Amino acid sequence: MSAKASSTETDRLLSEEHRFGTFPLLKKERVWSFADFTWVNTSLAIATWAFIVGGSTALMVGFRDGVLAMIIGNAIGLSFMVLAATAASQRYGSEQYTMLRGAFGVVGVGVLVFTIVLITEMGWSSLLAVMAGRAASQITGEVTGAELSQYGPLVTVGALVAIGLAWFILSRGPITIGRLNAIVAPGLALIVAGMMIFLVMNTSWDALNSAAPIAPFEDDTLNFMIAVEFNIGVGVSWFPIMGSLARMAKSRRAALWPSFLGLFLATVLAQTVGLAAALTLGESDPTVWMVPFGGPLLGIGILAFIAFANITSMSSIVYSTVLAIRQSSGQALAKVPWKGLSALFFILPAIMTFFPQFMYEQFMLFVTYSGAFLTAVCGVALADYFILRRQRMNLRELHLGQQGTLYAYKGGVNIAGLASVAVGAVLYVFLYDPVSLETNAAFSYVTASIPTVLIAAISYLVLSKVLYGRRTSKEAAPKVSAS
Template sequence: MKSTTTTAAAPTIHHADFVELHEDVSHSPLWNADLAPTTLAQRTWSTWHIAALWIGMSVVITTYQLAGGMISAGMTWWQALITILLGNTIVLIPMCLNAHAGTKYGVSFPVLLRSSFGTVGANVPAMLRAIVACGWFGIQTWIGGEAMDVLIGMMFPGWKTLTTELIGLQLHTWLALLLFWGVEVYFIIAGLEQIKHLESWGSPLLLIGGLALLGWCVWKAGGIGPVLEGSVKLQKEQHNFWAIFPLSLTGAVGYWATLSTNIPDFTRYARSQKSQMLGQALGLPTTMTLFAFIGIAVTSATVIIYGYPIPSPVDLMAKFNSIAIVLFATLIIFLAQLTTNLAANVVSPSNDFSNLNPRLISYMTGGLITAVIGMLMMPWKLMGDYFIGVWLVGYSGLMGAIGGIMICDYWVLRRQQLNLKELFEPKGRYSFSGGVNWRAIAALVLGIAPCLPGFLHAATHGKIAPPEFLKVIYQYAWFVTFGLGFVLYWLLMLGHPSVAADLEER
């Protein structure tokens, strides 16, 4: 998504919800066409466009697996459903708050970060967000590759004989994974415009496929009652709802904690504040909850049908003997993973990497960097036992602190007042000390610190054993770091000259 700025020397123009930059800042080393603020003419996304974006990003296999994982951990169907709805309702609040600046000023996430972290310091949170996006890119690629591996194995039995092991994966799995990855790289190079035709098909097909799978489970298990009874049966065997609820809720919040920070990358194209808020409220919690229900019901049904929960649709797909069914399922997964990955996990890191050196790193280059790092992060490990307790909860601690600092800076301290031109000035009011606002960095580090021991405990499967209260703090990682980041930044920034300068322009 590219934006351009005009070269007229007129002052900044205010228009209702919008601020448009008319000064020429293209000479700045902090500017390139991808990071430039959107013009009024480019802010055309309606409520439907924003809602459709969320529908497309929510109807994806990992939504299904998030819900299925809660069933496997011992929740009943209604407990898992409420947990996911609650988590998405909570994360919707910072989502809409951070989206406001994108809509008003037309700026992307890394550019907005300059007001709080500094023109150079913004790269710290931007890179943290970018690395998380790379991990998600790898995870979605892994799921697409898995589906292709199952399909090719059914069509060509000799495929499974390619069993040489490389970095924990067999050769046939590597080939399928690289095939899917290569398709994604093609679209990154060709540009996101090329994927628009697929976007209109991917999510609806996945929804149809999910409903078909749900129908099969209802038929196989003997009705919707027995289907949902599967989760109740599993919980009776485990009895651990309150033990897993905090971690599961934080995981549900963490699932979209990433987008709650970089949502300006999308809402910079919104038609109005009403469009972005209503579109998000309609698109995010409803779609996530509805599609999660399919994952919940199908995983519950597998307890009745097979005697144990199968939270992965790819693993369930492998149990079918019909090539036609597996082909249809693979096509659905292929389109859904492709469209969602390129929308949710390429746009943000591409902008973030570009922000490192706007003159050298373009949007396409940033996308290619994302694709490579995503594979190096070994997503097949992230999708194992690490998915909720380590991956989702772990990075939620990073995103919570960043989100708390951003909201405090924009809403409490600056009261939605920024100087758009100064965001592109290397030695302007947002340069702080050498381009870095140490107060924001300190708030970020101190906000994250209490959750680090718990993360290490989870990541090492208990080999590192901190005090019990630190393990409990980690279970609420996003909430803890959001609150600490917000309060610490507020205390450190009170009376700062850059804040006073922005407020004087109100």
């Protein structure tokens, strides 16, 4: 092989490793501008699940209180999620689970990835696939004139096709995902605005404002705070994927603001439509009511577009998760091709598509419980990066892991990090039990998430001091970043 051919092959392998592996990205390799990353986040936010969030909020509160709860909840959740997930990854160009080695250790990160993160992202992927399947089933019923069940076998078939398409897009890498989102996101924003107009035209603004919540408690304050807490969980639920996406952004500004504003504005807009539909029509999922309102041609076109948006959202979610799996598995999965590893991820979501009704019925419980653990993880990540290490990380040592010195812990586990996540999650359930919906008196004033993120952060700082002393002082040397 000639020297030129060898150099070309080396460049290709390095490019593959940057896109599908865990190598940090150089500044010249970060391809997403402010606008690019805004479209990525907008497309992520306006998937069908956002309408279901609005419908779940309608269980507790009416329209005005619901919109306020969604604004407050998403703003709180996104505020600490964005800082915890994107700041370090964008600065150093490395995916977020490598950046978390200081807080949890190499093995500790693996524990998080193969429990909390994997379960959470498989759940979201399953839900997105089922929603795409419901859209496909609704389109088929409209075209053929057949009466099809909203949880029937055609939903599963459509969901499996959606998973196949998501896997194909995923195999093309983050650049392809970004390009598709730049097309999908503006269309979704227009469609959601049109949906809101359809709802008001086919009901009335007065009917919307006067609609009662579906299944509230007697205490109005408690209803409102549960709705806020649920939406905080929605905002925090982006944590597992945002850091690995943000490393593709060209600057900190292009990472932080699109992460917050893109997710916040698009999420609240779509959730508002779902809230309004649930209160006035009794059904938040647009796959059910879009065709009757929009007419056959327009309704089918919109449903097809929404289904495709679910597929691109799934691709973005799984890209970050598969990167995390590869990084956390050590040598076990290092040599598995990207296409094969991403296909393995989709096995459980594919199985879950055979139980579409279960996915819908357990949605609120799933979001709240995953939010409890992810909120605690955010608290630890914030304390580690911003307070303990003062935004100074040694990139070489991070990638050395247990072979280095700064981020090597006994057994590969930073006990302070994992213990603090457990402490935070226990406090969350003490304040608010998502299963029984029982709450502590303090919940009505401070929610469960805010104390959880604070106590997880404080616990981590105290335990780090007790268990590891001043070992982080070794990082006072000039920081090493990808450039």
